[in-house]
Amino acid sequence: MREIIPSWIRIPVIFLAVAGATEYFADSTEGTYALIEQPILLVFLGVVLLFLIGLEIILGAIENIMFQTLSPEAKVKFMKDREERLKPYRWENIVQKLTRSKPVSQERDIELDHNYDGIKELDNKLPPWWLYSFYASIVFAAGYLFYYHILDGDGQIQEYEKEVASAKLAIEEYRKNAPDLVDAQSVTLLTEQADLDAGARLYQTNCMACHAADLGGGIGPNLVDDHWILGGGVKNIFSTISEGGRAGKGMVAWKSILKPREIQQISSYIVSLEGTQPTNPKAPEGEVWTQ
Numbered sequence: 001m002r003e004i005i006p007s008w009i010r011i012p013v014i015f016l017a018v019a020g021a022t023e024y025f026a027d028s029t030e031g032t033y034a035l036i037e038q039p040i041l042l043v044f045l046g047v048v049l050l051f052l053i054g055l056e057i058i059l060g061a062i063e064n065i066m067f068q069t070l071s072p073e074a075k076v077k078f079m080k081d082r083e084e085r086l087k088p089y090r091w092e093n094i095v096q097k098l099t100r101s102k103p104v105s106q107e108r109d110i111e112l113d114h115n116y117d118g119i120k121e122l123d124n125k126l127p128p129w130w131l132y133s134f135y136a137s138i139v140f141a142a143g144y145l146f147y148y149h150i151l152d153g154d155g156q157i158q159e160y161e162k163e164v165a166s167a168k169l170a171i172e173e174y175r176k177n178a179p180d181l182v183d184a185q186s187v188t189l190l191t192e193q194a195d196l197d198a199g200a201r202l203y204q205t206n207c208m209a210c211h212a213a214d215l216g217g218g219i220g221p222n223l224v225d226d227h228w229i230l231g232g233g234v235k236n237i238f239s240t241i242s243e244g245g246r247a248g249k250g251m252v253a254w255k256s257i258l259k260p261r262e263i264q265q266i267s268s269y270i271v272s273l274e275g276t277q278p279t280n281p282k283a284p285e286g287e288v289w290t291q
């Protein structure tokens with residue numbers, strides 16, 4: 001082994017393996033590196049590196065000394081044996097094994113007697129790298145056929161659909177835990193008393209001045225009759241409150257002032273009072289709104 005892999009490959013590979021293992025096994029907080037968090041580990045790796053280099057030098061020296069003690073004939077024999085042992089690992093030999101190609105000088109031996117206007121054909125051996133890749137592809141094809149066509153494994157469309165479905169579930173889960181993500185599309189009617197009370201409080205602070213304390217209307221329209229300028233129902237009301245009314249009418253966009261969750265609470269509060277009788281109702285404006 002030592003003879004096949006040169007030391008300039010061996011030392012970095014062993015060193016990186018040790019460094020990787022250290023990082024893997026040492027404790028570190030999520031998202032950071034143990035090697036950065038604990039500088040003592042770097043000292044340890046430095047020692048490991050020195051040790052590896054030292055070991056290389058010592059082994060090399062021992063080998064050299066042993067070699068020098070050999071008689072001249074033994075030295076020659078040793079070199080020859082070594083040459084012989086290393087032969088299969090020579091690059092040319094590896095390439096030769098992978099391709100089994102004939103050198104150009106020997107092409108005559110494999111020439112076929114086909115002759116097409118001077119173009120001749122060689123009977124080359126199939127290169128083993130190609131041949132074995134071909135066999136591997138046959139094995140792969142069998143597995144592929146079995147999985148997709150006999151076991152009916154998921155094709156790319158099913159895989160896509162499954163991923164989309166699970167992503168949708170994840171989004172829903174996320175929205176549930178993050179109420180401020182509601183928008184006019186996803187808003188739902190809240191019915192919990194706590195939410196309606198919160199909506200009532202917010203309404204009395206922000207909206208009463210124009211829509212009256214009992215929602216009967218004033219500067220702004222009546223919010224409890226069945227007529228709506230901008231559409232009734234929790235989704236439309238949510239959207240009107242967050243985006244504002246028609247330009248110049250005096251109903252501003254509240255989304256920069258109120259949180260989505262708060263707008264949802266006010267909208268639900270308004271819907272909950274639908275059909276009540278205000279003391280001094282403003283005349284209906286807009287159209288009768290049906291679902």
Ligand code: HEC
Nearest residue numbers: 206207210219220221228229230231240245246249250251
């Ligand atoms: C400065 C006065 C004013 C304030 C404050 C105000 N509004 Fe309005 N609001 C209006 C006016 C004016 C309109 C009519 C807009 C239009 O015609 O486009 C309106 C329209 C609306 C509508 C749509 C009614 C319909 O018939 O479609 C809703 C819902 C509404 N306001 C809710 C609220 C809520 C909730 C608040 C408090 C967060 C609020 N408004 C604060 C003036 C006000």
